[in-house]
Amino acid sequence: MAKLMFHGDAEHSRIFPTSSSGHFLLASTAGKSDKSVMGETTFRNRVADRLAELGRNPFEAARLGGLERSFIVDILTGKKKSVRGQNLSKLAKALDTTVEFLLAEHTGESSERPLTLSNAPLVEVNVAGTVEAGAFREAPWFSDEDRPASIVTTRDRDFPDVRLVAFDVGGDSMNALKPRPILPGDRIVCLDFEDLRGRLPLRDGMVVVVEQTLDGGHHREWSVKQIELYEDRTEFHPRSHNQQHKPIVVPRVLARDPSEEDHRQVRILAIVRRIENEVPLF
Secondary structure (H helix, E strand, O other): OOEEEOOOOHHHHOOOOOOEEEEEEEEOOOOOOOOOOOOHHHHHHHHHHHHHHHOOOHHHHHHHHOOOOOHHHHHHOOOOOOOOOHHHHHHHHHOOOOHHHHHOOOOOOOOOOOOOEEEEEEEEEEEEEEEOOOOOEEOOOOOOOOOOOEEEEEOOOOOOOOOEEEEEEOOOOOOOOOOOOOOOOOEEEEEEHHHHOOOOOOOOOOEEEEEEEEHHHOEEEEEEEEEEEOOOEEEEEOOOOOOOOOOEEEEOOOOOOHHHOOOOEEEEEEEEEEEEOOOOOO
C-alpha cells in the first residue's frame, strides 16, 4: 500500500534551491532584426554599459542568456566582431534589454529613444530533472557543489513568494490532458509544494508532480499526474492515449494489515503552473 507524504525531508528539499535574481527592467518591445552587423565600438560599449547597470559579470550574463561561457567576454575584448542570428536574441536576454537597443546605432535610431519598461520580478529556477511515468531511476546523491541546469522566468502571479522548480517532460503519460496536453520535450514550471506550507489545499483537477520511491528511497519515479479526490482515497491519474499508464491510488486508512504494505512512498513535489516549449527557427 502506498503511503502519501505531504512534506519532504531535508534531503529532498535540496533538489529545489531557487535564488532570486531581483527585479530586472524588461523592455516590452520585440526585436525587429536578428541578422544585422553592429558597429564594433558602439556595440561593445553598449554591452559593457548594460553589464554595469545590472551589476552582472559577463560569465553570469552569458549563462542566463544560454550563451557559451566566454561569449560576452569575447565581445568586450574585441575578439568577437559581430553577433548574428539567434545569438543576438540570446544576448538581449542576457542583458535584460531588447534587440533594438543593441542595434540602435547601426540602424540609425537614437540609442536614447524611450523604451516601454516594466519592473518584472524574475527568478532563476533550477531544472530538477525529468518527469516520466514508469521510469524508476536510482536516486542520485547531491553534493553542495552540484548545480543543475536553470532557467530565468517570472514569479508566479498568485504565489510570488513561493519557490519555483522546473522539470523536463519525457514520455506520453499526459498527452491527453485537457485543455492543453503535456508532451515530451515540454518544460513545466511549478510551485514547490513544500514551500506552499499548506496555503493551497489539494483540489480535484490539480496537475501535480508526484514522486514514488521504492527500496527505502533508493529508486524513484517522478511523474505528472492529475488529482482525483475521494472520501477514502486520493488518486493520481495519467491523462494519456496510452492505456498502459495506470493511476496511483493512495487509500486514506487509519489502520491496515502490515502484509499489505508494498514499501512505496508517494509524495507531491510540486504543483504545475506553466507549460513551456520553444518553437525551432528552422
